[in-house]
Amino acid sequence: MEALDVVHISKEDQETVFAMLAAVLWLGNISFTVIDNENHVQAVENEGLLHVAELIGCDIEDLKLTLSTRKMKVGYDNIIQKLTQSQAIDARDALAKSIYACLFDWLVEQINKSLAVGKRRTGRSISILDIYGFESFNRNSFEQFCINYANERLQQHFNRHLFKLEQEEYIQDGIDWAKVEFEDNQDWLNLFEKRPLGLLSLLDEESTFPNGTDLTFANKLKQHLNSKSCFKGERNQAFTVCHYAGEVTYDTTGFLEKNRDLLHLDSIQLLSSCTCHLPQIFASHMLTQSEKPVVGPLHKSGGADSQKLSVATKFKGQLFQLMQRLESTTPHFIRCIKPNNLQSPESYEQGVVLQQLRCCGVLEVVRISRSGFPTRMSHQKFARRYGFLLFDNAASQDPLCDSVSILKNLIFCPRCIKLATQNYFSEQGRLVCLKILETVLFMASYVSKVALGVTKLVNLSRSFFQGGISTLQSCISFFNLFVHVIRGEKTRKAYAALLQRHRAAVTIQKQIKAVFVRNKTRHIRDATIVIQSVIRGWLVRRCSGDIGFSKYGDMKIFFFPKF
CATH class of the missing domain: 1.20.120.720 (Myosin VI head, motor domain, U50 subdomain)
Known part of the structure; x- marks a missing residue:
């Protein structure tokens, strides 16, 4: 879910x-x-x-x-x-x-x-094809027949790329080459695919007959294919095919119905x-x-009923589409070997493994690899890759001449190296010294690049540091100017405040002085009046004596005249 x-x-x-x-x-x-x-x-x-x-x-x-x-x-x-x-x-x-x-x-x-939503096709893909190996059971039916046919076609693809094309390339390039013999399974493919007397054609033909049975199909195979070296007719409804990997006996029971x-x-x-x-x-x-009419006495005109293409025909068409796609790619093969028939761990049966290596053609691949030249490179690529070994005056415009000059400067066994018109071939491991030298020079070049980069980085850092200092100095000058402006503004504000306070103090002093003068004058006047009154009283008493007496006892009350 x-x-x-x-x-x-x-x-x-x-x-x-x-x-x-x-x-x-x-x-x-x-x-x-x-x-x-x-x-x-x-x-x-x-x-x-x-x-x-x-x-x-x-x-x-x-x-x-x-x-x-x-x-x-x-x-x-x-x-x-x-x-x-x-x-x-x-x-x-x-x-x-x-x-x-x-x-x-x-x-x-x-x-x-x-999965295709929001994705663009890049034209680059890696496909992995995982297939069954050849199947051979106690009873092999239509399913094993189709699987083994597919394996025969894929084995032919394997043989073509690792045996045929490999050796054809040596011959086309004019290399002295002793051809390695291998077991080709083209005869087995012809047994399946050849028309009109191949296994698939006869199966489709018998499937279209209304009265066709599995027994009539088996008899027809024996009648037309017994002369083939890779076919054997058996008793009853069975037949044997000598596949690339070994003999497999098929029981035709249910073949026609499964194919229809x-x-x-x-x-x-x-x-x-x-x-x-x-x-x-x-x-x-x-x-x-796509459907085709059923061939038969009741369906000559096609009628209302129809049947799809037979299973074998559809399987063959899909297999050919797969092979076309494989041919358009660069193949790499991985062979899985079963160590034992019991599927038990840590058990290695030498006979079982050896049989699988022989059936898969791995031994022939090893033989060709040992006697062949697995390391190959075009002269253009070889001269471009190892041209640094030549002096400037020895280099030329011809990649073949450059390749020959490079190889002459080194000690190689002529038997291990082949120079063709377009490509350079060598045995495995013969370019180790060139690769080591290439690695050393690459490392030296890398170190030189790193050192040059460090120098440039130091110079860049120095320039950046100097620029930073100039920028910092400019910032400090600007900061000092800013400080002076702030100080001047602060001084002006302090002076203005001081001036304002001075003016206020002068005003207060004037007001206080005025008040003091007024108060002082009043006190003087009051004191003068008192003094004047005392003096006048004294003068009066001195000149006039007592003015009168009170009727109340001996107390004397003096009445001073008002000034």
């Missing part, structure tokens, strides 16, 4: 996806019962049938009819043919496989859409009538696929 959330698949689609998976599982539980003497069957209305109809959103009667009958068009008439037990099981399984395959394709499409993988028009119409949106998308996708 979390993974589907990450790729932005909605909750509704997630529920539908799980419903489709459940429907595929329940389809396997649908059983059939015989309804007449001709072995015709009808789907049993059990739990599996009910759940499938509910999950994909179709009518249960339509599902029963689709699984037990088949509509065909003969001329202008439509007939309904009842299916036998084996035909009904095949129709049921074909419906389940088609739903699962379409669901897988739909999920891949949704994931690719989600029929999904008739009735099943597609059933999916298109479902209420669930995913089966409708699947049905639309199936109808748009």
Whole structure:
């Protein structure tokens, strides 16, 4: 659930996806019962049938009819043919496989859409192809047949790049080369792909016959291919192919039905009538696929029914698309070796490993690498890379001459080095001294660059420091000017305050002096009046004597005249 959330698949689609998976599982539980003497069957209305109809959103009667009958068009008439037990099981399984395959394709499409949002194609990619090895079991069927065919084609790709193209390059460049023999599997590929008498062609031909069976297919193989060295006809319905990796015996039971993988028009119409949106998308996708008419007496004109390309044909087409993509890339191969057949740890069986090395062609690769020239380089690249070994007067405009001059200055075994018209070839490890010298010079150049960089950095730091000092001095001068301005302003403000205080003090002094003068004058006047009154009283008393007496006893009251 979390993974589907990450790729932005909605909750509704997630529920539908799980419903489709459940429907595929329940389809396997649908059983059939015989309804007449001709072995015709009808789907049993059990739990599996009910759940499938509910999950994909179709009518249960339509599902029963689709699984037990088949509509065909003969001329202008439509007939309904009842299916036998084996035909009904095949129709049921074909419906389940088609739903699962379409669901897988739909999920891949949704994931690719989600991952492609906001991304641009750069044209650069690394692809990793992980494949099965050759398969050989006690019973090998159609699946092992397809897997081993794919491995034969990929082994041919391996042989071509490591054996054929390698040796062809030596021959084209005019190098004296003793060709290394290896086991080519082209004959095995011809056995599979040759037309009209190849395994795949005969299988498709027999699959188109209405009366074709697995036994007739096995007999046809024996009839046409027994003369091939890599084919052996066996008893009953078996045949043996001598693959590149060893012999594998195939049982043809089920080959034709698996190759046809029929999904008739009735099943597609059933999916298109479902209420669930995913089966409708699947049905639309199936109808748009390239289909061919079924060849047979009842289907000469194609009719209403049709079948897809056979599984073998589709598999072959997809395999060729893969090979075209591989041919457009630079391949690198990793061979995985199984140490033992028991899959137990810390167990190394020499025979098992040696057999795998022989089957994979690794021994031939080692032989070619030891006797060949794995180190190669064009003369232009070689002269450009190691031209520093030449003096200026020895260098020329011809890369081949430069390559020869470089090699003459060093001690090399002529047998280990080959100079072609376009490329330089050498055995493994012959350019070690050149690489060491290149590394030393590179390190010396690196150290020189570092030292030069440090010197430039010091000079730059010095210039920066001097510029910083000048800037700092300018800042200090500006700061001093600013301080002087502040001090002058402060002095002016202090002087103004002092002047204001002086003026206030003068004013206060004047006011105090004025008050003092006024108070002093008043006191003097009052004192003068008192003195004058005393003197006048004394003068009066002296000159006039007593003026009168009081009637009250002996007390004398003097009345002084008012001045």
